[in-house]
Amino acid sequence: MSVYQYVYFAAVDKPLDNQQLEYMRHQSTRAEVTRWQFTNEYHYGDFHGNSLEMMRRGYDVHPHYANYGVRKLMFRLPLGLPVGAKPFKAYATEYGLEWKKDKRGKGGVLSIQPECDAGFYSEDYFDFERMVACLPKIREGLMTGDTRGLYLAWLASNWNEESLEPPVPAGLGKLPPELAELTDFYELDSDLLAATNEQSPKLPGQAAREPDIDQWLANHSPDTLRALMRRVLHDDAAAVRAESLAAMRNQSGKATWPINAGSRTLEELRELANTKADQRKKRELASEKRKLEKRLAKIRKDPAAAIADAEKLIQTRSTQNYTKAAQVLAELREAVGGDEGSRIADQAAKKIAKKYPTLSYAKRAFKEEGLNYR
Numbered sequence: 455m456s457v458y459q460y461v462y463f464a465a466v467d468k469p470l471d472n473q474q475l476e477y478m479r480h481q482s483t484r485a486e487v488t489r490w491q492f493t494n495e496y497h498y499g500d501f502h503g504n505s506l507e508m509m510r511r512g513y514d515v516h517p518h519y520a521n522y523g524v525r526k527l528m529f530r531l532p533l534g535l536p537v538g539a540k541p542f543k544a545y546a547t548e549y550g551l552e553w554k555k556d557k558r559g560k561g562g563v564l565s566i567q568p569e570c571d572a573g574f575y576s577e578d579y580f581d582f583e584r585m586v587a588c589l590p591k592i593r594e595g596l597m598t599g600d601t602r603g604l605y606l607a608w609l610a611s612n613w614n615e616e617s618l619e620p621p622v623p624a625g626l627g628k629l630p631p632e633l634a635e636l637t638d639f640y641e642l643d644s645d646l647l648a649a650t651n652e653q654s655p656k657l658p659g660q661a662a663r664e665p666d667i668d669q670w671l672a673n674h675s676p677d678t679l680r681a682l683m684r685r686v687l688h689d690d691a692a693a694v695r696a697e698s699l700a701a702m703r704n705q706s707g708k709a710t711w712p713i714n715a716g717s718r719t720l721e722e723l724r725e726l727a728n729t730k731a732d733q734r735k736k737r738e739l740a741s742e743k744r745k746l747e748k749r750l751a752k753i754r755k756d757p758a759a760a761i762a763d764a765e766k767l768i769q770t771r772s773t774q775n776y777t778k779a780a781q782v783l784a785e786l787r788e789a790v791g792g793d794e795g796s797r798i799a800d801q802a803a804k805k806i807a808k809k810y811p812t813l814s815y816a817k818r819a820f821k822e823e824g825l826n827y828r
């Protein structure tokens with residue numbers, strides 16, 4: 455297996471200053487480094503930079519992907535977590551989900567890195583551009599009190615079947631695009647997510663989740679507000695917004711995101727997910743059966759149209775469509791039924807094979823469906 459790594463850092467709130475930029479350039483001789491981004495791809499070798507220090511010195515989001523099991527995300531949260539230090543312990547997992555607080559102030563770095571071996575995740579190409587675009591939105595959600603990211607991170611990085619789930623946040627059944635992307639990144643099973651949603655409170659409307667901006671403004675002096683406005687006008691608007699939203703959350707002194715107490719172990723969640731998977735598969739089978747019955751009724755009414763459809767698929771010269779054409783003829787055989795159905799389907803396959811004698815993949819598809827094309 456060839457080795458591939460993707461390392462990316464981005465500043466969200468404001469660009470790096472000269473001193474910060476110089477530090478970042480010393481973290482890798484091969485990376486593309488700017489005041490806003492740090493990007494490197496590896497097909498051999500490894501990244502030896504200090505990720506935590508890079509986050510503390512100017513970058514706000516960081517994904518590190520390697521096709522041998524590394525899927526790491528880091529978020530710089532300048533005014534702390536969306537929950538207090540004690541509630542966060544329910545979400546934290548050793549090495550998998552950690553909060554690394556700054557020595558001074560409320561800020562720190564949230565790190566998500568499940569311990570996984572090579573082969574645990576799919577080795578298919580992942581759309582990094584889409585993921586990178588979502589990271590600032592995930593970070594903003596955390597800064598404004600949305601704890602769904604913490605819960606999903608716990609689910610992705612926890613392997614202790616006996617551990618009790620943390621507080622269950624509202625809206626797990628209606629994830630925004632950026633959190634849906636997070637579940638894709640960690641390949642969280644849809645049935646497991648459905649299981650977690652059973653105890654997730656209903657998501658309040660947007661208005662109910664908005665911070666009380668007027669109250670927050672009223673608690674600040676004109677001098678403080680003027681200072682904030684100066685920062686906005688001096689290209690620091692993103693940082694002011696992020697800091698202000700986090701400060702509004704902290705001002706309330708209570709959780710801003712509705713939660714229910716966690717009452718299930720990870721093992722119980724997985725068992726519930728298996729039950730939901732069985733139910734989903736039964737629904738899908740029933741749905742496929744209804745669709746098949748409709749197709750068979752249509753074919754039974756006009757067999758010639760089905761044969762014409764099969765030949766159109768063959769004409770596309772696509773191996774995928776060869777398979778579809780063979781399936782159409784197999785359904786024709788089933789729709790008509792008996793010896794007559796077999797005769798009509800085989801005759802159509804023979805006609806196509808004679809007309810297109812070099813299409814070996816089409817003939818293979820016919821053979822796999824039990825059609826006699828010779």
